[in-house]
Amino acid sequence: MAVMKKKGEREVPALSTTSLPDVVYIILFFFMLSTSMRDQELLVKYKLPEATEAQKLEKKNLVSYIHIGVPVMHMQAKFGTAPKIQLNDSYKTTKDILDFVAGERDNLNEADRASMTVCLKADGGTKMGIVADVKQELRRANALKISYASSKVLGY
Amino acid sequence: MASNKKAPEINASSQADIAFTVLIFFLVVSTMNVDTGIVRVLPPMPDPNVKQEDIKVKERNLFLVFVSGSGQLMAGGQVMDLRYLKDKAKEFILNPYNDENLPEKKDQTFDMPDGTKWTFPVSEGVISLQNTRDTDYQVYIKVQNELTRAFNEVRDDVSMTKFGKKFADLEEEQRKVITKAVPLKISEAEPRKMGK
Numbered sequence: 362m363a364v365m366k367k368k369g370e371r372e373v374p375a376l377s378t379t380s381l382p383d384v385v386y387i388i389l390f391f392f393m394l395s396t397s398m399r400d401q402e403l404l405v406k407y408k409l410p411e412a413t414e415a416q417k418l419e420k421k422n423l424v425s426y427i428h429i430g431v432p433v434m435h436m437q438a439k440f441g442t443a444p445k446i447q448l449n450d451s452y453k454t455t456k457d458i459l460d461f462v463a464g465e466r467d468n469l470n471e472a473d474r475a476s477m478t479v480c481l482k483a484d485g486g487t488k489m490g491i492v493a494d495v496k497q498e499l500r501r502a503n504a505l506k507i508s509y510a511s512s513k514v515l516g517y
Numbered sequence: 518m519a520s521n522k523k524a525p526e527i528n529a530s531s532q533a534d535i536a537f538t539v540l541i542f543f544l545v546v547s548t549m550n551v552d553t554g555i556v557r558v559l560p561p562m563p564d565p566n567v568k569q570e571d572i573k574v575k576e577r578n579l580f581l582v583f584v585s586g587s588g589q590l591m592a593g594g595q596v597m598d599l600r601y602l603k604d605k606a607k608e609f610i611l612n613p614y615n616d617e618n619l620p621e622k623k624d625q626t627f628d629m630p631d632g633t634k635w636t637f638p639v640s641e642g643v644i645s646l647q648n649t650r651d652t653d654y655q656v657y658i659k660v661q662n663e664l665t666r667a668f669n670e671v672r673d674d675v676s677m678t679k680f681g682k683k684f685a686d687l688e689e690e691q692r693k694v695i696t697k698a699v700p701l702k703i704s705e706a707e708p709r710k711m712g713k
Contacts, residue, residue, distance in 0.1 A: 378530055378533060379529055381533040382529065382532040382533045382535075382536050385533055385536035385537055385540060386536050388540060389536060389539055389540040389543065392540065392543050392544060392547065393543055393547075395549065396543070396547035396548060396549045397547060397548060397549075410654060410655040410658040410659070411658075412553075412554075412555055412658055412659075412661075412662040412665075413662060413666060414555060414662050414665040414666050414669060415553035415554055415555055415662075416553060416554065416555070416556055417551055417552070417553055418551075418552040418553065418554060418556075421552070424552065478556075480552060480554060481554075483654050484654065485653065485654055485655030485658070486653060486654070486655065487653070487654040488650060488651050488652065488653065488654070489648050489649070489650055489651070489652040489653070489654060489657055490650030490651065492654055492657075493650065496559060499559060500559050500560065500561065500562045501562050503561065503562070505558050505559040505560075505561060506556070506558055506559075507556075507557055507558075507559060508552075508554035508555065508556045508557070509554050509555045509557065509658055509661065510552060510553070510554040511553065511554050511555060511658055511662070512553065513553045
């Protein structure tokens with residue numbers, strides 16, 4: 362009996378956690394590879410229109426973004442609620458697109474300039490007038506490859 | 518006896534905490550969304566020094582799609598629901614029964630990647646998309662989407678009969694041939710200054 366009691370007192374050995382960091386590192390590397398850095402602070406809010414035929418944008422480093430939408434809440438006091446164009450980190454007008462495209466093009470190396478794409482992220486409720494102005498400016502800036510950003514849906 | 522003593526192991530239990538902290542940092546500062554969109558190539562700006570001649574397009578080769586400010590759709594001269602636009606556009610591109618009111622076709626010969634020649638009647642049709650300045654972007658994208666869908670389905674059909682594969686599964690060279698056989702001809706005019 363005494364022997365039996367001694368056996369019952371034996372403690373469960375502590376679970377070895379030495380491999381836990383390895384597991385976490387694997388998850389960490391997965392996230393580092395599969396995600397991209399948030400590079401811009403959005404000053405406009407938009408809800409992208411939906412499309413079934415949306416294609417994936419390849420080569421993110423060749424893509425420049427133009428955001429069009431209503432200013433975010435804390436900017437509305439200053440800028441009102443009319444749709445605005447955001448280039449880089451500030452509100453701009455259509456006149457600045459020429460410089461913006463030139464600047465973006467300078468950032469690319471020679472070989473990639475031809476395949477530069479402009480991604481137009483505009484709110485679904487924007488009027489076409491402002492979008493058409495932007496498109497016209499892009500034509501003037503000779504940035505002809507564009508992508509109307511839209512979230513991919515499988516059907517209506 | 519002293520030589521038998523091992524160096525004490527370094528406690529690695531806090532390494533997990535460090536890794537978790539770095540992981541959470543990355544979760545917060547990075548985004549995972551993939552950008553998707555409808556890809557278009559804008560026409561280049563015309564040279565102001567060169568006098569522009571109006572390109573004459575025969576009426577049967579033109580399919581006019583007009584989106585009004587209130588989101589209503591007119592296609593090929595009649596009011597149309599968005600649901601029927603795709604089929605109508607497909608019919609326009611393909612002209613399956615060689616209708617006299619639908620676009621002409623011109624036989625073109627393509628060099629296939631495997632060295633053979635292939636002749637395909639390429640449609641002369643142009644879809645002209647027009648909208649007003651107060652059309653909603655959302656409606657415009659929906660129409661663009663339907664037109665793209667029409668072209669994609671036609672391309673799928675053609676590549677299915679020619680290669681027995683869907684357009685998306687084709688090789689790069691084959692895809693180029695199909696793209697030439699079914700060109701994406703959507704012309705966009707500048708928006709009309711209509712409405713209010």
